[in-house]
Amino acid sequence: MAKVHPNVMPSPGEAAAAAAGPATEEATTLTVWRKSLLFNCKGFTVFDAKGNLAYRVDSYDAEPAGAEVVLMDPVGRPAFTVRRKRLSLAGEQWLVYAGEEARRPVHAVKRGGGKSVARVAPCAGGAGASYEVEGSYARRRCVVYDGQRRAVAEVQPKEAVGTDVFRLVVQPGVDVSLAMAVVVVLDQMFGRPSFLGSWSS
Template sequence: MPKVYPNVLPSPAEAPAAAGPAREDEATTLTVWRKSLLFNCKGFTVFDAKGNLAYRVDSYDAEPAGAEVVLMDPAGRPAFTVRRKRLSLGKQWLIYAGEEARRPVHAVKRGGGGKSMARVAPCAGGGAVASYEVEGSYARRRCVVYNGERRAVAEVQPKEAVGSDVFRLVVQSGVDVSLVMAVVVALDQVFGRPSFLRSWSPWIHSNNFSPI
């Protein structure tokens, strides 16, 4: 089977911006790989349905619980920055637009009551108004993101026969794909065992798989 790599790695001048709200009626399906394509780096590599690079996270942070993760488009432009909230003991992460460091857009907090495993709430002054609830199990790669009207807007699904470090993310039309991917990055920091900043599955290092 072919190795996981983007079909075309565009130059910064040619690369399109990371996906925003979907314009088509069909849902957006991404393959998420908990690995950086850069040597000696940890992070995420995300492919679209055609196998092209859609997003990436590359971190040289050797700490087991890094305080900042940057979600980038294929050219390395920041889409969102995810930072651990101070004094939250890793249970709450803030999402900033781009590299904005002053006002977070959303806060991702563990728990929320009932079936909720996490709540994504808008932050005051950040410009966002929508809130979301995440139900299911991120550790099992089976969780659903609901909006305030209890409509499922995104879902994390396991990808068959490739282990937990590779999974599928399905985002419904009209939803900001970049924001959902940033929420997934935050969920990985809150619920990931181990965190992607710490170690990787030996299976993924010894096997190749197709991103589609």
């Protein structure tokens, strides 16, 4: 099996650089492993192009329904929190909060229709962009488009390692942390089985 483990844990300064922010000069390629490095946890472990830990999601099996899913940087600082919300008539949506903020979501993600498998929209009062996700997350082949139909991120299969390890390629100028948060939501929508089981709010 291909190498899917991190190099030596970076210092806090290096960790901040590894968890790329909104702007980079070239595409950012991450290797996403659908597994937690913590014993008895489920989640994601994400590495940058140099093999350093970039993000992680850890969830204990015993977490109650309604638990939040936190996307963290290498040293455990929250980048985004994802929470699923059931809607009485409109199905369900996933709310994405900045850091651990639980009062005002910055984005809402819903299942799409037609070619679109998911739609990402800024929440009321938010200044973020809208995105459409097309393709197949189950096959690890999907593309995220912005409002001008530019491909801004892509989930790609990684050769010969199955669907639990794949690539996330994020174009310059796009928030890499948000792109990874969208992957967490896609896994909730289409993962078989979803790595966190059933959780809702």
